[in-house]
Amino acid sequence: MRKKKRNDLKEAAIGAFFFTSGILAVLVLIGIFLTLLATAVPAFREIPVGKFFGHSRWDPTSPEKAEYGLLSMIASTLLVTAGALLLAVPIGIAVAAYLSDVAPWRVREVLKPVVEILAGIPSVVVGFLGLVLFGPALARLFHTANGLNALNGSILLAVMSLPTIISISEDSLNAVPKAYSEASLALGASRWQTLVRVKLPAALSGIVAAVMLGLGRAIGETMTVLMATGNARSFPRGLLSSVRTMTADIAIELGEAPYFTTHYYALFAIGLVLFVMTFAVNLAADVVLRRYQERER
Amino acid sequence: MKRILLAALSLALAGGLLPAAPAGKMIQIKGSDTMVNLVQILAEDYMGKTPGAAIAVLGGGSGTGITGLINRTCDIASHSREWKPKEIEQAWKKGVTPKLFVVAVDGLSIVVNEKNPIDQLTMAQVGALYRGEIKSWKALGGSPKPVSLYGRQSNSGTYVFMQEFVLGNKNYSADMKEMNGNAQIVEGILQDEGAVGYVGVGYLYDENHRIRKGLKVLKISREPNGDGFLPTDRAAVESGAYPVSRPLYLATDGRPKGDAARFLSWIVGPEGQAIVEREGFFTIGGGKYKASNDRNFQ
Numbered sequence: 001m002r003k004k005k006r007n008d009l010k011e012a013a014i015g016a017f018f019f020t021s022g023i024l025a026v027l028v029l030i031g032i033f034l035t036l037l038a039t040a041v042p043a044f045r046e047i048p049v050g051k052f053f054g055h056s057r058w059d060p061t062s063p064e065k066a067e068y069g070l071l072s073m074i075a076s077t078l079l080v081t082a083g084a085l086l087l088a089v090p091i092g093i094a095v096a097a098y099l100s101d102v103a104p105w106r107v108r109e110v111l112k113p114v115v116e117i118l119a120g121i122p123s124v125v126v127g128f129l130g131l132v133l134f135g136p137a138l139a140r141l142f143h144t145a146n147g148l149n150a151l152n153g154s155i156l157l158a159v160m161s162l163p164t165i166i167s168i169s170e171d172s173l174n175a176v177p178k179a180y181s182e183a184s185l186a187l188g189a190s191r192w193q194t195l196v197r198v199k200l201p202a203a204l205s206g207i208v209a210a211v212m213l214g215l216g217r218a219i220g221e222t223m224t225v226l227m228a229t230g231n232a233r234s235f236p237r238g239l240l241s242s243v244r245t246m247t248a249d250i251a252i253e254l255g256e257a258p259y260f261t262t263h264y265y266a267l268f269a270i271g272l273v274l275f276v277m278t279f280a281v282n283l284a285a286d287v288v289l290r291r292y293q294e295r296e297r
Numbered sequence: 298m299k300r301i302l303l304a305a306l307s308l309a310l311a312g313g314l315l316p317a318a319p320a321g322k323m324i325q326i327k328g329s330d331t332m333v334n335l336v337q338i339l340a341e342d343y344m345g346k347t348p349g350a351a352i353a354v355l356g357g358g359s360g361t362g363i364t365g366l367i368n369r370t371c372d373i374a375s376h377s378r379e380w381k382p383k384e385i386e387q388a389w390k391k392g393v394t395p396k397l398f399v400v401a402v403d404g405l406s407i408v409v410n411e412k413n414p415i416d417q418l419t420m421a422q423v424g425a426l427y428r429g430e431i432k433s434w435k436a437l438g439g440s441p442k443p444v445s446l447y448g449r450q451s452n453s454g455t456y457v458f459m460q461e462f463v464l465g466n467k468n469y470s471a472d473m474k475e476m477n478g479n480a481q482i483v484e485g486i487l488q489d490e491g492a493v494g495y496v497g498v499g500y501l502y503d504e505n506h507r508i509r510k511g512l513k514v515l516k517i518s519r520e521p522n523g524d525g526f527l528p529t530d531r532a533a534v535e536s537g538a539y540p541v542s543r544p545l546y547l548a549t550d551g552r553p554k555g556d557a558a559r560f561l562s563w564i565v566g567p568e569g570q571a572i573v574e575r576e577g578f579f580t581i582g583g584g585k586y587k588a589s590n591d592r593n594f595q
Contacts, residue, residue: 057471059468059469059471060451061451061457062468063460063461063466063467063468064466064467064468131481131484132484135488136488139488139489145442145443145445145489145490145491145492146445146474146485146488146489146492147488148474148485226477227477227481230474230475230476231450231474231475231476232471232472232473232474232475233471233473233475234471234472242472242474244475252450252451252452252475253450253451253452255357255358255361255452256358256360256361256451256452258360258364
């Protein structure tokens with residue numbers, strides 16, 4: 001009897017511990033959001049919202065007139081991210097398909113850990129490669145004066161988001177029930193037809209989620225783009241122009257902005273815009289992933 | 298950079314954990330990234346020769362150092378630009394009376410790729426380039442290549458110095474590539490035939506103390522038809538004939554006392570100045586900078 005009581009107590013304690021741990025992440029997220037919101041909102045006492053999102057010149061420390069137009073940086077961030085996805089999605093899905101369907105067991109056992117190690121390379125190292133290796137190569141390839149441009153950033157971000165895309169896509173391809181491909185093969189379809197027409201559609205929502213998580217990674221990455229894209233403030237004129245992303249701007253200016261000034265609040269407002277963007281992307285990925293899991297059940 | 302931060306951190310820790318050290322109080326120096334290497338080396342050398350001296354050096358930018366002195370979070374601010382009127386006002390409000398000491402002279406050099414045929418520019422031309430008013434080297438008598446501008450980021454004292462001193466307090470061109478440090482500007486220029494950049498003289502040399510291969514340092518003249526000078530010409534920088542030069546400061550709150558005073562007078566003395574020269578900066582010479590230092594010591 002006493003033993004049972006003690007066990008109940010233990011159960012309750014363990015239950016409470018896990019509940020607090022679970023709720024902690026939520027509390028931290030809410031806390032960060034509220035802090036960000038509280039520090040970002042005062043920016044709009046002095047900067048009209050329309051100007052913040054509609055103007056393209058950003059120069060808070062200008063000796064002539066401080067300007068707070070975020071448009072070029074939003075465009076630059078989207079440009080670099082879109083470029084990264086254009087490169088990473090086809091390659092990522094191809095590698096995932098290769099790993100799950102084509103590669104012999106031995107190759108797979110080597111390749112998968114290698115892809116995962118790729119995720120562990122520090123972003124400064126990737127950025128440095130962009131500065132001294134990809135930059136000059138791109139300049140030669142496109143006959144431009146230098147390679148510090150959006151394309152360079154896109155390539156590096158593609159490299160950095162590949163592990164996420166490959167690994168989750170591969171998992172979802174593997175989760176397609178064996179019966180699907182067996183049925184397809186039994187009907188006389190080739191392995192290529194089975195992969196493209198049966199397995200990929202079946203795994204589509206998992207792949208979409210993988211792409212979205214990769215996208216979130218790409219939008220939020222800072223150091224790499226800071227080093228490789230040149231950080232010019234002008235509105236991007238294409239993949240070969242030098243661009244400044246929102247993350248790079250925060251990293252450049254936050255250290256120097258005096259506390260509790262419009263500039264300081266404005267940088268938090270950029271942070272809020274980024275937070276909302278990545279949050280929306282992650283939420284969308286989550287919804288897609290959930291729908292996929294429900295269907296499989 | 299990391300090594301320096303680490304050294305500063307370990308010093309800070311040692312200072313905090315060992316209050317029994319004979320020196321008593323540690324001197325905190327904070328500010329200019331242009332000066333952080335120089336000041337760190339000066340501090341290490343001084344501490345090696347002076348038992349009991351404890352000095353911690355941190356970077357962060359000239360503005361960070363000046364704010365630190367105003368808020369009394371450091372004992373000495375290092376800065377590569379003048380104080381802004383607003384900063385002086387804030388200092389007075391808080392009862393801080395900054396005393397400035399020129400410890401070295403920095404010649405900011407204007408650098409292009411060695412394939413660029415241009416050898417000399419005027420101050421006005423450099424300003425026009427960086428304001429984005431000149432888009433092609435042809436306008437300056439060079440080849441018809443587009444100009445690509447390399448500069449520092451807005452948290453750098455060098456960025457502010459150029460903007461005030463050369464651009465005449467006007468905006469930089471929005472097309473300027475803003476690089477994460479002097480070394481990255483040099484890397485950019487080495488690859489880019491249309492490049493122009495500004496860096497401290499310390500970054501021009503390779504390990505054999507020769508100008509790095511692939512770089513060309515421009516002669517700069519004050520007036521359109523005046524003589525041009527190189528930032529590597531010591532006499533020209535010390536006399537002020539080289540137009541893009543600036544004093545580098547260490548500033549204290551009020552007249553320096555005790556350890557800080559001894560350290561400062563060691564820096565402006567022969568031993569400190571020998572290190573200043575070895576690190577690629579220019580010495581303060583015997584002219585106006587020495588006179589103003591002497592005034593502030595008294």
